[in-house]
Amino acid sequence: xxxxxxxxxxxxxxxxxxxxxxxxxxxxxxxxxxxxxxxxxxxxxxxxxxxxxxxxxxxxxxxxxxxxxxxxxxxxxxxxxxxxxxxxxxxxxxxxxxxxxxxxxxxxxxxxxxxxxxxxxxxxxxxxxxxxxxxxxxxxxxxxxxxxxxxxxxxxxxxxxxxxxxxxxxxxxxxxxxxxxxxxxxxxxxxxxxxxxxxxxxxxxxxxxxxxxxxxxxxxxxxxxxx
Ligand SMILES: *Cc1c(COP(=O)(O)O)cnc(C)c1O
Numbered sequence: 001x002x003x004x005x006x007x008x009x010x011x012x013x014x015x016x017x018x019x020x021x022x023x024x025x026x027x028x029x030x031x032x033x034x035x036x037x038x039x040x041x042x043x044x045x046x047x048x049x050x051x052x053x054x055x056x057x058x059x060x061x062x063x064x065x066x067x068x069x070x071x072x073x074x075x076x077x078x079x080x081x082x083x084x085x086x087x088x089x090x091x092x093x094x095x096x097x098x099x100x101x102x103x104x105x106x107x108x109x110x111x112x113x114x115x116x117x118x119x120x121x122x123x124x125x126x127x128x129x130x131x132x133x134x135x136x137x138x139x140x141x142x143x144x145x146x147x148x149x150x151x152x153x154x155x156x157x158x159x160x161x162x163x164x165x166x167x168x169x170x171x172x173x174x175x176x177x178x179x180x181x182x183x184x185x186x187x188x189x190x191x192x193x194x195x196x197x198x199x200x201x202x203x204x205x206x207x208x209x210x211x212x213x214x215x216x217x218x219x220x221x222x223x224x225x226x227x
Pocket of ligand 1: 034036057079080163201202203217218219220221
């Protein structure tokens with residue numbers, strides 16, 4: 001087994017164990033392999049080990065990688081900030097965008113999604129802990145943005161995404177992730193029909209899974225430390 005294959009195996013085991021401890025089915029959580037800064041060869045290795053969904057932060061880097069990997073049936077998720085001048089690349093090349101936090105960005109993605117493609121899957125990024133990065137909509141503004149995004153053509157609103165500040169311990173991490181789960185549930189009570197709660201990374205994936213995450217975004221534990 002290659003190092004990446006071995007790492008993937010271990011991450012899948014971590015997810016399965018976390019699911020077991022809280023009575024969730026292991027396939028209730030999708031693993032997104034975050035390949036930012038790593039080359040196409042690393043993605044190929046992960047694909048050979050059964051991984052098909054990949055997350056990228058830097059849009060031009062991702063599009064270049066996609067071109068080299070176009071022979072593989074991969075699913076690409078944009079998990080980095082989306083500026084207005086990058087919406088066209090995202091709309092044309094990605095399958096998912098997790099980081100929509102302004103209606104203007106959603107409108108551009110909707111307008112620029114090519115006609116022949118399936119709708120772009122979208123998550124609303126929520127600043128669940130008031131974190132210093134300031135990315136994401138405030139929790140109390142999430143419903144209004146979700147409703148506006150859901151009404152746009154060529155997009156399919158799937159859920160919400162969070163990137164909380166690193167928590168000091170498991171209990172603290174669960175407290176923040178539980179707030180995101182509560183918001184996710186409230187949006188569904190309001191009729192949004194969401195199926196995706198994108199939260200949890202290498203250091204907090206167990207806390208995210210026991211709190212209700214349906215998609216963890218894992219980079220370091222699969223590909224190694226980024227330089
Ligand atoms: C880099 C990144 C990840 C992966 O982080 P790791 O700690 O390497 O697992 C997940 N989500 C987002 C938004 C990221 O930018």
